[in-house]
Each structure stands twice: as structure tokens, then as C-alpha cells.
Amino acid sequence: MTDRPDTPLLDRVNRPADLKNFSDAELVKLSHELRAETISAVSETGGHLGAGLGVVELTVAIHSVFDTPKDKLIWDVSHQCYPHKILTERRDRIRTLRMKDGLSGFTKRSESPYDPFGAAHSSTSISAALGFSVARDLGGNVPEGLGDAIAVIGDGSMSAGMAYEAMNNAGHLKKRMFVILNDNEMSIAPPVGAMSTYLSRLYAEEPFQDFKAAAKGAVSMLPGPFREGAKRAKDMLKGMAVGGTLFEQLGFSYLGPIDGHDLNQLLPVLRTVKARATGPVLIHVITKKGKGYGPAEAARDKGHATAKFNVLTGEQKKAPSNAPSYTRVFADSLIAEAAKDDKICAVTAAMPDGTGLNLFAERYPSRCFDVGIAEQHGVTFSAGLAAGGMKPFCTMYSTFLQRGYDQVVHDVAIQRLPVRFAIDRAGLVGADGATHAGAFDVAFLANLPDFVVMAAADEAELVHMVATAAAYDDGPIAFRFPRGEGAGVTMPERGEPLEIGKGRIIAEGKRVALLSFGTRLSEVEKAAEALRAKGITPTIADARFAKPLDREMILSLAADHEALITIEEGAVGGFGSHVAQLLADEGVFDAGLKYRSMVLPDIFIDQASPADRYAVAGMNAEHIEAKVLDVLGIASIGAQRA
Ligand SMILES: Cc1ncc(C[n+]2csc(CCOP(=O)(O)OP(=O)(O)O)c2C)c(N)n1
Numbered sequence: 001m002t003d004r005p006d007t008p009l010l011d012r013v014n015r016p017a018d019l020k021n022f023s024d025a026e027l028v029k030l031s032h033e034l035r036a037e038t039i040s041a042v043s044e045t046g047g048h049l050g051a052g053l054g055v056v057e058l059t060v061a062i063h064s065v066f067d068t069p070k071d072k073l074i075w076d077v078s079h080q081c082y083p084h085k086i087l088t089e090r091r092d093r094i095r096t097l098r099m100k101d102g103l104s105g106f107t108k109r110s111e112s113p114y115d116p117f118g119a120a121h122s123s124t125s126i127s128a129a130l131g132f133s134v135a136r137d138l139g140g141n142v143p144e145g146l147g148d149a150i151a152v153i154g155d156g157s158m159s160a161g162m163a164y165e166a167m168n169n170a171g172h173l174k175k176r177m178f179v180i181l182n183d184n185e186m187s188i189a190p191p192v193g194a195m196s197t198y199l200s201r202l203y204a205e206e207p208f209q210d211f212k213a214a215a216k217g218a219v220s221m222l223p224g225p226f227r228e229g230a231k232r233a234k235d236m237l238k239g240m241a242v243g244g245t246l247f248e249q250l251g252f253s254y255l256g257p258i259d260g261h262d263l264n265q266l267l268p269v270l271r272t273v274k275a276r277a278t279g280p281v282l283i284h285v286i287t288k289k290g291k292g293y294g295p296a297e298a299a300r301d302k303g304h305a306t307a308k309f310n311v312l313t314g315e316q317k318k319a320p321s322n323a324p325s326y327t328r329v330f331a332d333s334l335i336a337e338a339a340k341d342d343k344i345c346a347v348t349a350a351m352p353d354g355t356g357l358n359l360f361a362e363r364y365p366s367r368c369f370d371v372g373i374a375e376q377h378g379v380t381f382s383a384g385l386a387a388g389g390m391k392p393f394c395t396m397y398s399t400f401l402q403r404g405y406d407q408v409v410h411d412v413a414i415q416r417l418p419v420r421f422a423i424d425r426a427g428l429v430g431a432d433g434a435t436h437a438g439a440f441d442v443a444f445l446a447n448l449p450d451f452v453v454m455a456a457a458d459e460a461e462l463v464h465m466v467a468t469a470a471a472y473d474d475g476p477i478a479f480r481f482p483r484g485e486g487a488g489v490t491m492p493e494r495g496e497p498l499e500i501g502k503g504r505i506i507a508e509g510k511r512v513a514l515l516s517f518g519t520r521l522s523e524v525e526k527a528a529e530a531l532r533a534k535g536i537t538p539t540i541a542d543a544r545f546a547k548p549l550d551r552e553m554i555l556s557l558a559a560d561h562e563a564l565i566t567i568e569e570g571a572v573g574g575f576g577s578h579v580a581q582l583l584a585d586e587g588v589f590d591a592g593l594k595y596r597s598m599v600l601p602d603i604f605i606d607q608a609s610p611a612d613r614y615a616v617a618g619m620n621a622e623h624i625e626a627k628v629l630d631v632l633g634i635a636s637i638g639a640q641r642a
Pocket residue numbers: 051054077079080120121122153154155156157158184186187188289349350351373375400403
């Protein structure tokens with residue numbers, strides 16, 4: 001294709017070992033080609049662009065110095081792994097990134113031996129690298145062998161507790177391992193917190209009096225052939241042997257800060273540590289998110305995530321939307337509630353834009369808290385706010401709330417504190433794949449005593465659920481809503497608190513009742529339409545609450561119909577399981593009710609569009625229709641005839 005970049009050196013690389021034949025000067029050229037190839041690929045697929053562009057040189061340097069896959073390169077979050085995938089036998093599939101049956105947008109063990117550890121949630125890399133290092137020293141055995149472990153972690157991901165837990169342990173165990181702190185002064189939004197300020201200070205000031213001598217020392221540690229290149233790097237090795245950083249206090253040797261876009265610095269430093277390290281080493285690398293692509297560098301989020309785009313102009317190709325996004329509806333509703341009640345405040349864990357809380361923060365800056373990538377802290381912080389008489393909306397994606405689960409149980413639920421959990425990205429989310437699926441929240445919340453758990457069936461319902469949560473002070477309450485745009489329903493003027501534990505009947509019918517929890521309701525309605533054409537008129541109900549259940553409504557649906565089918569965008573153990581428990585407890589099955597529960601299947605579903613993934617899950621309108629026919633014994637008659 002003519003609009004593909006010219007990549008003569010990259011064309012000679014199939015696997016990292018091929019880099020060993022290149023001179024340092026060629027590696028510099030190769031980096032330019034790798035950057036161009038990354039931009040070109042992501043322009044066709046969309047995805048995480050800025051983070052990958054920031055680590056192009058680092059990727060080349062690590063792969064040319066270390067021996068992957070024997071050495072274990074572990075990318076934290078791993079949204080920056082596209083250049084790595086291009087260098088590790090996957091260039092031929094790089095333009096399938098994040099698509100159905102294509103490459104994952106993250107590292108994935110099942111995809112390649114060059115991905116020794118999968119990720120997508122942040123701050124796990126140091127723990128995993130330490131595990132590999134200890135496994136190596138204990139004689140662990142894996143097909144590729146066990147060499148060095150190298151974790152690459154961003155400054156945003158360094159804000160999470162897990163990273164410190166891992167460093168604390170690594171400093172104690174004193175195993176040889178490498179942590180490369182990729183400091184681009186960005187998370188998705190600008191990073192927040194004291195640690196971020198501390199990292200900036202490490203290079204904004206000039207705290208190292210003796211760095212020239214220290215750098216010379218580093219050069220003399222190197223084997224002869226590498227000394228020349230290292231001399232050029234010496235000015236940057238400011239931190240050598242200084243000993244004062246937090247990381248050194250934790251037991252790491254600290255090297256840096258160095259320019260992460262300059263291979264003449266990266267290569268000698270990595271060669272040095274590879275040749276000499278005996279314990280844990282932290283290399284502090286300064287990079288620029290979005291480096292080398294103007295539109296990414298200029299973007300507010302530095303090109304963190306992008307739709308497909310035009311390489312020349314940077315213009316993104318997005319389908320026009322007809323309805324407001326759920327996230328936007330949530331944010332507007334919360335702002336409206338906060339205007340009436342000055343106790344309402346909001347907490348996000350490093351996702352102000354993704355959760356819409358950036359809008360809330362613009363309006364109520366003193367009542368909005370970005371705690372960094374720190375979901376555990378965010379939940380307990382919210383619990384503290386609630387204990388102090390505030391009305392916190394702890395706003396997280398379903399998948400990231402998983403990290404704060406003990407805090408939900410121990411700090412919120414047991415103390416019955418009125419924390420409002422606004423759970424975005426509920427259900428299957430699309431191109432981010434299994435790691436980001438919001439599949440488990442209903443199951444893990446609805447089993448907690450005294451928790452109220454709601455799911456919005458459409459964007460108008462979401463407005464009412466925000467109002468319900470704002471008004472509810474008796475204990476924890478959660479409401480979930482999906483990614484993407486709403487159903488396009490008429491919006492209410494203002495949110496009205498719902499009666500706790502009450503569902504609603506959408507349509508009265510006969511024989512079969514379809515009881516929906518969440519936004520599958522629109523698929524249920526489509527299925528009902530198709531069924532009506534076949535002479536079956538199902539009753540449709542929207543449960544609204546998985547906890548407390550609307551016992552009265554559910555028991556009367558069960559009593560008045562031959563069959564009852566629940567459907568929800570979640571794993572087994574959620575709404576349908578609670579309905580089954582109720583029906584069992586009440587002896588309804590003894591009377592012969594035909595009951596089915598449609599939940600996500602017991603597999604992790606790979607990336608694809610949400611509709612495709614729900615097709616894999618068997619939860620689209622046609623599946624609901626088939627389920628009804630089957631349960632009423634009609635499908636089998638049809639099948640016999642055919
Ligand atoms: C536990 C968890 N919370 C939130 C996120 C969402 N998230 C993805 S990347 C990212 C920012 C990471 O910043 P940093 O580590 O500095 O890497 P950069 O993108 O700047 O390279 C966040 C918050 C996540 N992946 N995992």
C-alpha cells in the first residue's frame with residue numbers, strides 16, 4: 001500500500017534477536033521507522049496511541065540489550081505495547097489490533113511468548129517481575145527459560161498502592177530485577193498527588209552535586225566496547241551513587257533521570273545494569289507521551305486513546321451519535337443534584353474524563369477528588385467522607401472497582417456507610433476485551449447485606465437513579481450503566497427518586513415474562529416484537545433493582561406466567577441468581593414454573609464490538625427470542641418440522 005511508511009530497517013526485523021545485528025546508529029533509525037509504523041497501524045485500528053509513541057526508543061533499547069523471551073519484559077497496564085508487538089513477531093497482524101479475532105490491545109500470555117505477563121489494569125508489573133525473579137532463583141522452569149525480569153511502569157501507575165507493596169517486598173528480597181519508571185508526567189489526565197510532585201522534583205531541580213564523577217564511575221563499570229557510547233550519556237546519569245531518593249530508601253539502586261528518547265543514553269545505561277546489577281534497580285526515564293506525532297502531542301490526553309484517524313491531519317473518524325452518552329447523562333445529573341445539595345461530592349480514581357467527572361470538577365472543583373490510580377484508597381476515602389456526613393459518589397468503571405472490593409465490603413458495607421457507587425462501563429465494553437469487561441459487579445455487590453444495587457435500563461432511568469442515590473442515606477447504594485450512547489429516549493426534566501426495591505412493568509402479556517435488569521431491555525423489546533409476529537405476546541418488566549428485589553412483582557410474574565426469563569449484562573451470581581433464590585425459597589419451582597436466567601457465559605470473551613460480544617454471549621434480541629421459543633417448546637416443534 002502506498003500510504004504505508006517506508007521502513008527498510010524494520011522490514012529486516014521479525015523478532016528482537018534481529019536487533020542484535022544493528023549498530024547503535026541503525027537502532028536510532030529503526031526507532032523512527034517503528035514510530036511511523038505504529039502511527040500508521042493505529043490510524044487504521046484506533047486504540048492507545050500516545051503511550052506507545054512515548055516508549056518507542058525504550059522498546060528498541062530493551063529488546064536490543066536484553067534477550068526476550070528468556071528475559072521477561074513486563075509492560076505495566078500494557079496499553080503502550082504496540083511497538084513491542086511490532087518487534088515481536090506480530091507486525092503482520094498489527095493492523096488487526098483490538099478487532100474481533102485480531103491482536104489484543106494489551107499483552108496477553110496466550111498470544112505470544114514475548115508477553116510473559118498479561119495486563120490492562122495498572123500497577124501489577126513490579127509484583128509480577130519480582131515473582132519471575134524469585135522463580136528463576138528457585139529453579140522455576142518455563143519453555144523459554146527464565147532470565148532477567150524487567151518491569152516498565154508509568155508515573156501514573158506508580159501512584160497505586162500495589163507498586164509500593166511490590167517495591168517494599170523487592171527491596172527486602174534483594175533479587176536482581178529491573179524497574180523502568182517511564183515518567184511522562186501524564187496519566188490519562190495529568191497525574192495527581194504528592195508522588196507525582198516528588199518525581200518531578202527529582203529532575204526539575206539539580207539535586208546531584210557529584211553527578212559527573214558518578215557518571216564516570218558508571219562508564220568504567222562497562223565492558224570496553226560500550227564505553228564510548230556511555231560517555232555521551234554520562235551527563236544524564238545524575239543520580240548514580242547519590243543515595244537519597246525514595247527508591248533507594250526502599251532498597252533499589254536508582255539510576256537517572258535519563259532522556260528516554262535518546263538511545264545514546266538508554267543503550268549504555270541498560271547495558272551497564274545488565275552487566276553489573278546484583279539487586280533491584282530502578283531506572284528513571286523521562287519521556288513524552290505522544291512523542292513524534294503532532295496531533296497526539298497537542299491533544300489534551302496526549303493521544304491516550306484514539307479512534308481511527310487520518311495520519312496527515314490527525315482528524316479522528318467517529319460515527320456521529322444520536323443520543324447523549326450514558327457518561328454524559330450521569331455527569332449532568334450529578335451536577336444537577338449537587339446544585340441542590342452541597343454535601344454531594346465525587347471521587348474518581350484517575351479517570352476524570354472517562355467518568356464525566358471532569359465536568360463535575362469544572363463546576364464544583366472543591367467537591368471533586370481525583371485520587372490517582374488508587375481504587376482501594378478511593379473507596380475507603382469515600383467511606384470516610386460518608387462517615388463525615390458527606391454524600392460521596394464513588395465513580396468507577398465496573399472493572400476497576402474490582403480492585404477496591406475488600407474496601408467495599410470492609411469499610412463501606414459492614415459499616416453501612418452511605419457511599420454512592422456510580423458504576424460506568426457495566427457489561428461488555430468492546431475493543432478493550434476481557435480485562436475491561438464489567439461483568440462481575442452485580443454479583444459481588446448484591447451478595448453484600450444491606451447493599452442497594454440498581455441498573456439503568458436507559459438514560460432516562462439513569463437520571464432517576466442518580467436522584468435515588470442522592471436521596472438515599474440508609475447505607476451503600478450502587479447503580480450501573482454501560483459505555484456508549486443511550487437509547488435515545490425522552491429525557492425527564494429532573495431526576496425523581498425511585499422507590500427502593502420496586503421494578504416496573506413495561507408491557508403486559510401472556511405465557512412468558514421477560515424480566516430485564518439493565519440495558520438489555522432494548523433487546524428484550526426487539527425480541528418481543530419479533531415474538532408478537534409469531535403470535536406470542538410476552539410480558540416485559542424492568543427490575544431496576546437486583547437488591548432489594550421487587551419480591552411482589554417477581555412472585556406475581558411467576559404466578560401469572562408459564563415461564564419466566566431474566567436477562568442481565570453480568571456474570572452468573574448476579575440478578576438472575578437472586579431471583580432464582582427467591583423463587584426457590586418461596587417454593588415457586590415446586591409448582592412447575594419454567595425459569596431461565598440469561599447471563600454472560602462462563603468464559604472470558606475476547607475483544608470485538610459490544611454487539612459481536614453479546615452475540616458470542618448469546619444475549620442479543622434473536623437469542624432472547626430463541627430462548628422464549630425454546631422454553632415454551634415452540635422452537636423444537638419448528639425444528640422437527642424443518
Ligand atoms: C487499576 C486501574 N485503574 C485505572 C486504569 C485506567 N488507566 C489506563 S492507563 C491509565 C494511565 C496510566 O498512566 P501511566 O502509568 O503514567 O502511563 P502512560 O499512559 O502515561 O504511559 C489509567 C488510569 C487502569 N488501567 N487500571
